[in-house]
Amino acid sequence: MSTAVAAAAVLPAPSALAVLSEPVLVTPAGPWDTVRRELAEHASVVLYARLGDWLPESRPQEQDSAADAEADSALAPLLGRDFERYRGMTNQDVRARFLASRLLLKYAAGAVLEARPADIDLAYKPGGRPYLRGCDQVDISLSHTADLLVVGVTRRGWIGVDAELESRRLEGSAVERQICTPHETELISRIEQRRRNSTLVRLWTLKEAYSKAIGQGLRFRFTEFGFAPGARRMQVLRPDGTPGAGDEWSFRTWTVAGDYTVSVALFDFGFGDTADIAAQTMLDEGMVDALLREARRAENHRRTTG
Amino acid sequence: MASGTTFALQAVPAHTDGPASAAQVALLASEAAVQKRTADLEARFGDPWDTANPLGHGPILAADAKGRLQAAAEDLLDDFRLNAEFVPAALGGRLVRADTLARILRPVFRRDQSLGVGYGVFSLLAGASVWAGGSAEQQRWAADLLLGGGRLAVSYRELAHGNAFLRDEFRLTQGGKGLVLNGTKRVIINADRAQGLVVVCRSSDEPGSQAHSTLLLDRGRLPAGRVKDLAPYPMVGMRGCRMTGLAFDDCPVPADGLLGAVGGGVELALKSFAFTRSVLPAMVLAGGDTALRTALRFAEQRGVGGRPLPRNPQARRTLAGAFTDLLICDSLSLAAMRAAGHHRGITGVYAAATKYLLPILLNDAVHELSVLLGSSIYVRDGEFGIFQKHVRDLPVTSLGHAGAAAALSTISPQLPALARRCWQPAGAGDTGDPSLFALRQDQPALAFSRLETSPDSDVLCAELLAAAGFLEEHPDLEFTAVLQPLVRLLTAELRRLRAACTTLAPLSRHCLANPQTYALADRYTLLLAAAACLGVWRHQQGGPDVFLARSGWLVSALLRICTRLGIGPLPAGAPAPEAQVFAELLRRHHQPSSFDLYDSPLAAAG
Secondary structure, three states: HHHHHHHOOOOOOOOOOHHOOOEOEEEEEOOOHHHHHHHHHHHHEEEEEEEEHHOOOOOOOOOOHHHHHHHHHHHHHHHHOHHHHHHHHOOOOHHHOOOOOOOHHHHHHHHHHHHHHHHOEEEOOOOEEEEEEOOOOEEEEEEEEEEEEEEEEEOEEEEEEEEOOOOOOOOOOOOHHHHHHHHHHHHHOOOOOHHHHHHHHHHHHHHHHHHHHOOOOOOOOOOOEEOOOOOOOOOEOOOOOOOOOOOOOOEEEEEOOOOEEEEEEEEEEEOOOOOOOOOHHOHHHHHHHHHHHHHHHHHHHHHHHO | OOOOOOOOOOOOOOOOOOOHHHHHHHOOOOHHHHHHHHHHHHHHHOOOOOOOOOOOHHHHHHHHHHOOHHHHHHHHHHHHHHHHOOOOEEHHHOOOOOHHHHHHHHHHHHHHHHHHHHHHHHHHHHHHHHHHOOOOOHHHHHHHHHHHHOOEEEEEOOOOOOOOOHHHHHHHHEEEOOEEEEEEEEEEEEEHHHOOOEEEOOOOOOOOOOOOEEEEEEOOOOOOOOEEEEOOOOOHHHOOOOOOEEEEEEEEHHHEEEEEOOOHHHHHHHHHOOOOOOHHHHHHHHHHHHHHHHHHHHHHHEEEEOOOOOOHHHHHHHHHHHHHHHHHHHHHHHHHHHHOOOOOHHHHHHHHHHHHHHHHHHHHHHHHHHHHHHHHHHOOOOOOHHHHHHHHHHHHHHHHHHHHHHHHHHHHHHHHHHHHHOOOOOOOOOOHHHHHOOOOOOOOOOOOHOOOOOOOOOOOHHHHEEEEEHHOOOOOOHHHHHHHHHHHHHHHHHHHHHHHHEEEEHOOOOHOOHHHHHHHHHHHHHHHHHHHHHHHHHHOOOOHHHHOOOOOOHHHHHHHHHHHOOOOOOOOOHHHHHHHHHEEEEEEEEEEEEOOOOOOOOOOOE
16 A cells, blocks of 8 residues: 555545535434445534424323323433433423434434433533433534524534524624624624625624533633635634634534534544544454453452352 | 574663662652652642733644644653653652552643643553563563653454454454554654554454553564555544554564463453552543633633522532532542552453543533533633633543443453452451551552452442441541431442342353443442542541541532432531532642642642
8 A cells, every 4th residue: 555545544634624525414213324334435514403303292291190201201211311401491392402402312323423312421521511421423403493493513613503593683782792803893893784684694603612512511601713704615703803723623513404504623633534533443453352251260260269 | 582583673762770779669659759749840840820820821822723732841740851761760750659650640630631642641551561561571671662752552342343543453463474453543753753663463263351562663674665654633622632543554564563362461451450440530530620620710700690608508509519420439549540550460351441431520520610611611712711621622532332341341351259258247357448548648559560450359338338337436527417428329239239149140241241231330430439438537537637637628529429429318518518618629729739649739820
């Protein structure tokens, strides 16, 4: 094998997200093969879903509590440690969205790791960022707004996704001042009026996606970093418009399901590709076999001497 | 080594005063000697914040931008004879114990992780295989090479989910005239400037644990044209490290180039990992010290979100939290490194837990701190520019997923047996081992050949249970009302873990290879970290480390660990413990002294 070929095989593609495909619509039935293929080919994939597709069939009010208990007994193993939190939720909307988004995350993680959704331990960092406990070969991010759920999955580093209704009114709102850096305010003032609000929504989702990728959510103040709306290649800028983060970051925005703006932020560790992310192949064969052999030897020894 | 064969490693001039006597060995690792060497190294580097210091943050960042190490820093380490720290005292070096070695390297890692890794820590990682499995002649050669200022490089083998550091594999085959090495590996630190190469290669097509062998090669004796250096590999972090690769093309290998037996590669790796996996993260956590110090410095000077630090409880909480995370990291690595010295069977598991958990805690901590710096996290020069360098360097030193997967490969297979035999009050067998937590106490010299990978007891889980009992018996201690429920949550988690792990089908890789197992292994490492913190706290009672003997940091640490475990409900009432941690952090910042268990003095501008 020539060196050039070997190098090309491991070097991170500079614009990994430039070729990232459109977000994939998923229901519990899939298409999970497409999701796996996208992830294999592009290293990252963005999924979106309709809230209704991910809720157990709604039951009429008069149904008895026995049916509730039955539904709960099916959900408990699937939600794992989130089940208690789910059961304690009183607001029906919040509850439904919580359930649907957790199911979506677990199905998506199960699909890409080639494991059962119930075997996935969905955990949270101290700041609230969700992750797959013990399976850091993929990073995940979740966003939901109105009827839409969005999940980002990457095998390259860190990912953040965010979705907002395109029609959300930001221009002239109190929020606007909290979103923009001086540089962004200046750039936005130069674009035509009718495009200003959609530009703000786009900025907002980019900022959310970025701060989710670094695990900080809204704690990282949006006036501390920015983007250049309309730039051909999105990159993080400092408040005065000078370059901030480097090429290890890439960004992309789409319009999804007609009404939503969805942005993704991706940080590439630069370790190159690990195309195989299945849970089954994660353990090292040699190491595990050596330890299991040792364990068997110790067990036999204990039996014969004990 | 068979008599009559010529040893293939060319003699290197010896730079040694000969092996140390038992008394000299004890002296080398005594608390006084370690403090002296650490202080010496710290003083030679000087105050990194001093803008006139040629070895300060400014010049470090300038060298990083060029993708180089500072020549002056490498000269300093040559002059300090840092390599001697990597060579066992029995072979004429100064290496006696893992925990003292990590402490001595912290002044280097606090300043520049690339320098620590790029100058020589990989000589240490490579050396561990030689000290653990080499013949007397091989050990002598490698020791003389390092003591003479030379370097060793190491190329580990491919792992199931490898990355560019680990993916490619070398192959060793029997040719007509002897052993022949083939293959390419893209990333080997210092490959192009190391005279000694420790190479793990596949030597059989059979599956299982005996398909790999380890070689110790003298670069100077390999035929020209059969080994080729590859171009440097570009990285986001650790830019100063020389990360080049090697290509072997039908390269003849002397029969006595084997390190240990044919097929013994995995076993030797597991043995050396029982040392390297705890000692390297224990050095790397010093990078977190600088990240925290930079964030604190920033917050003190400029406030956070327009509010000065004294009136900003959110910022103080973040800073105290990061300090707590460093103490958690140091507690776990301390227990793992001292377990190695006591030849505990579970050393390999604790080292793997350290290797797994520390990068996670350190990365999360620096990202939480980034909120305080705001747009200054993008600054690559000036007073706060060093922050982003540590943020970039940290993930690289941990090897990302490949590092985590390898660590989980060590922990997961042992969970069923540990659960059945060790994780219950009656079966624990002992009440912990105070010597694991005695941070300044002497300990027997580490014998690499006796590094253990087969657990017989779990002293950290025993400590967790013992500490729970201790707290019930001492209700008058500081913050007991918060500590007791926290420890009950943790012991309940251990019971749940035990129930889950006993049902895992033992002794089968395919049954273990499941996200559920990996999640259990992750939870287990968090419980080990909690146990290590409890051990450090409990066995410092009445000792000289007053802050560690107080309960503030412990409450803070256990709260953070429980949050990560997702267990609760968490007891309220943490403001007072948190204030204690923050006060200590400020004291050490102004002193200045290190943000780890040791509170070591740092160089200040004179």
